[in-house]
Amino acid sequence: MPDVSVESLLVVSVVAAAAPLFLGLVPRLSVPAVVLEILAGVALGPAVLGLIEIDLPVQILALIGLAFLLFLAGLEIDVARLRGRLLRLALLGYVVSLALGVPIGLGLDAAGLVEDPALLAIALSATGLGLVVPVLKDARRADSDVGQTIIVAATVADLGAVVALSLLFSTEEGSAGSRAVLLAAFVALVAITAAVVWRAGRSMRLGDVLVRLQDTTAEIRVRFAILLLIGFTALAEQFGLESILGAFVAGVVVVSLVDRDSSSHPHFRTKLEAIGFGLLIPVFFISSGAQLDVRGLVDDPAALLRVPVFLVALLVIRGLPALLYLSTLGRVPTMAAGLLQATSLPFIVAATQIGIELGEISALTGTALVVAGLLSVLLFPATALALLHRDERPATPTGPSAGPHARNGASGPFWRRRRPARGRVAT
Numbered sequence: 001m002p003d004v005s006v007e008s009l010l011v012v013s014v015v016a017a018a019a020p021l022f023l024g025l026v027p028r029l030s031v032p033a034v035v036l037e038i039l040a041g042v043a044l045g046p047a048v049l050g051l052i053e054i055d056l057p058v059q060i061l062a063l064i065g066l067a068f069l070l071f072l073a074g075l076e077i078d079v080a081r082l083r084g085r086l087l088r089l090a091l092l093g094y095v096v097s098l099a100l101g102v103p104i105g106l107g108l109d110a111a112g113l114v115e116d117p118a119l120l121a122i123a124l125s126a127t128g129l130g131l132v133v134p135v136l137k138d139a140r141r142a143d144s145d146v147g148q149t150i151i152v153a154a155t156v157a158d159l160g161a162v163v164a165l166s167l168l169f170s171t172e173e174g175s176a177g178s179r180a181v182l183l184a185a186f187v188a189l190v191a192i193t194a195a196v197v198w199r200a201g202r203s204m205r206l207g208d209v210l211v212r213l214q215d216t217t218a219e220i221r222v223r224f225a226i227l228l229l230i231g232f233t234a235l236a237e238q239f240g241l242e243s244i245l246g247a248f249v250a251g252v253v254v255v256s257l258v259d260r261d262s263s264s265h266p267h268f269r270t271k272l273e274a275i276g277f278g279l280l281i282p283v284f285f286i287s288s289g290a291q292l293d294v295r296g297l298v299d300d301p302a303a304l305l306r307v308p309v310f311l312v313a314l315l316v317i318r319g320l321p322a323l324l325y326l327s328t329l330g331r332v333p334t335m336a337a338g339l340l341q342a343t344s345l346p347f348i349v350a351a352t353q354i355g356i357e358l359g360e361i362s363a364l365t366g367t368a369l370v371v372a373g374l375l376s377v378l379l380f381p382a383t384a385l386a387l388l389h390r391d392e393r394p395a396t397p398t399g400p401s402a403g404p405h406a407r408n409g410a411s412g413p414f415w416r417r418r419r420p421a422r423g424r425v426a427t
Contacts, residue, residue: 008053009061009283015040016282032131034285034345035377038370041289052290058283065284066353067247068276069130069346071229073158074251075269076129081152089149090156093321093341097125097157098164101317108313113306116360119169119351123369124310124317126161126347127154128377132340135381141388146333149325150340157318159248161347166242169354182239189235190249197228198257207264214265221268222275225254244350288349292370293363303364310372315380318342332391336384343380345373 019036023029044051052058082090101124105117114120132154133142141147167180200206213220229250236246297303315338322338329337352366361369 005055006057008051008055009057011044011052012058012283012286015044015286016279019282030382032134032377033282034131035374037282037285038289038292038349038374041286042292042294044286045290045292047290047293047295052286054287054290058287061280061283062287063284065276065280065282066350067229067233067243068280069284070162070244070247070350071251071254072273072276072281073130073346074248074253075255075272076133077155077159077252077255078151079252079256081148082155086149086152087156089324090153093153093324094125094156094160096321096324097317098122098160100320101125101313104313104317108309113309114365115362116355119355119360120313120369121317122161122164122168123348123351123355124314124344125157125164126344126351127157127318127341128344128346129154129158130346131377132343132381135340135343135385139385139388146325146329146337146388149329150337153321153337153341157341158347161351162242162245162248165351165354166236166245169242169358169360186236186239186245190232190253193228193231194253194257197253211264215267219271221265222271225250225268225272226275228254242354285349288353288370291353292367294367294371296364297367297371300364303368306365306368307371307375310369311375314344314372314376315339315342318344330391332387336387336391339380339384339387343376345370345377348373 015037019040020033022036023031023033041052043049046053054062081087098121101121102117105114105120108114108120109117127150129151132150136142136147136150142151163183167183210220229247232246232250232253233243234246236249237243297307319338319342322334322341325337326334348369352361352369355361356363356366
């Protein structure tokens with residue numbers, strides 16, 4: 001066997017098991033496990049105790065963990081929701097985010113706080129879909145007007161941020177124009193692969209084989225999902241694009257084609273999440289925390305000042321576009337939507353690692369960005385849920401048409417309601 005130490009991996013595994021267990025023992029501490037994982041990585045990494053070394057085993061698992069993180073984020077994409085007025089609002093909101101991010105990035109660049117304003121704008125333009133959806137589900141708000149609005153907006157923001165990062169910043173050399181051509185070719189190959197997968201899924205004979213093997217030691221659906229993940233990731237790298245784009249697209253393809261009807265394979269998604277959240281993703285977050293230059297950030301007051309600045313910038317870039325929902329959601333739900341849209345961490349971690357590798361941002365700036373993302377996860381969802389709870393009013397059904405979406409006499413989700421014609425009085 002190769003002479004490779006697994007001591008650091010053992011420490012990482014202990015942290016990965018201890019973080020959710022601690023949160024389970026202290027239920028009042030409403031904090032995602034990812035926050036504790038990054039903080040534990042900081043404490044045990046070279047900047048503090050030095051118990052974790054980012055050696056080869058940790059590096060490999062962390063790299064696969066990043067791919068699996070984006071893969072599972074792609075699994076959260078519900079393509080059926082991306083239509084109509086909600087989609088138009090989400091697209092407009094993301095354009096507004098980029099329009100706000102560019103001048104903010106230029107201003108911070110002029111002040112000497114960032115090295116690349118475009119990378120900052122993209123890094124702060126995403127929403128943590130994998131963080132926001134569980135918050136909405138736990139609060140039983142995922143199917144409400146505000147919940148659906150936030151989920152679609154987060155979906156568009158995550159997809160747009162991944163594509164923008166792959167186009168403008170890649171470890172492979174080449175202009176943005178040449179990468180756009182490569183992206184188009186990549187999308188074409190993905191479409192061909194998706195068509196082949198869809199066609200194969202309609203085969204009754206193949207379907208019977210998949211059902212027979214899916215819950216045996218073959219775990220055939222899981223193996224094919226991982227094949228798509230690794231295949232699209234490798235394909236993206238071959239086209240000079242970021243591997244995170246391939247992983248994200250693989251998740252979208254799996255949920256849209258392979259997992260569209262889960263009645264015959266109800267445990268498929270759970271198995272994929274067990275691999276990701278049970279093994280690979282915690283290694284990525286813990287190792288990311290271990291690589292943060294927290295000591296340098298604390299020793300440099302000017303660098304430490306970047307944390308609240310980046311937090312406010314994140315709130316402006318992703319929070320202000322929620323004003324587009326004001327006329328349909330109301331004032332308080334719009335404020336809550338803005339806070340949840342500004343909740344971001346996984347993409348910030350991924351973007352900063354790419355930026356540091358490319359030399360586009362310094363280690364201190366990357367650390368400040370990640371800390372700002374941590375604070376957004378700690379502060380924004382709790383505040384948003386408090387606002388929604390305070391705004392909650394007892395339902396007053398007025399007839400058989402009144403339902404969970406009824407408001408002011410209108411039934412159904414707000415994006416499907418018709419406004420009364422002008423000159424007529426709605427009855």
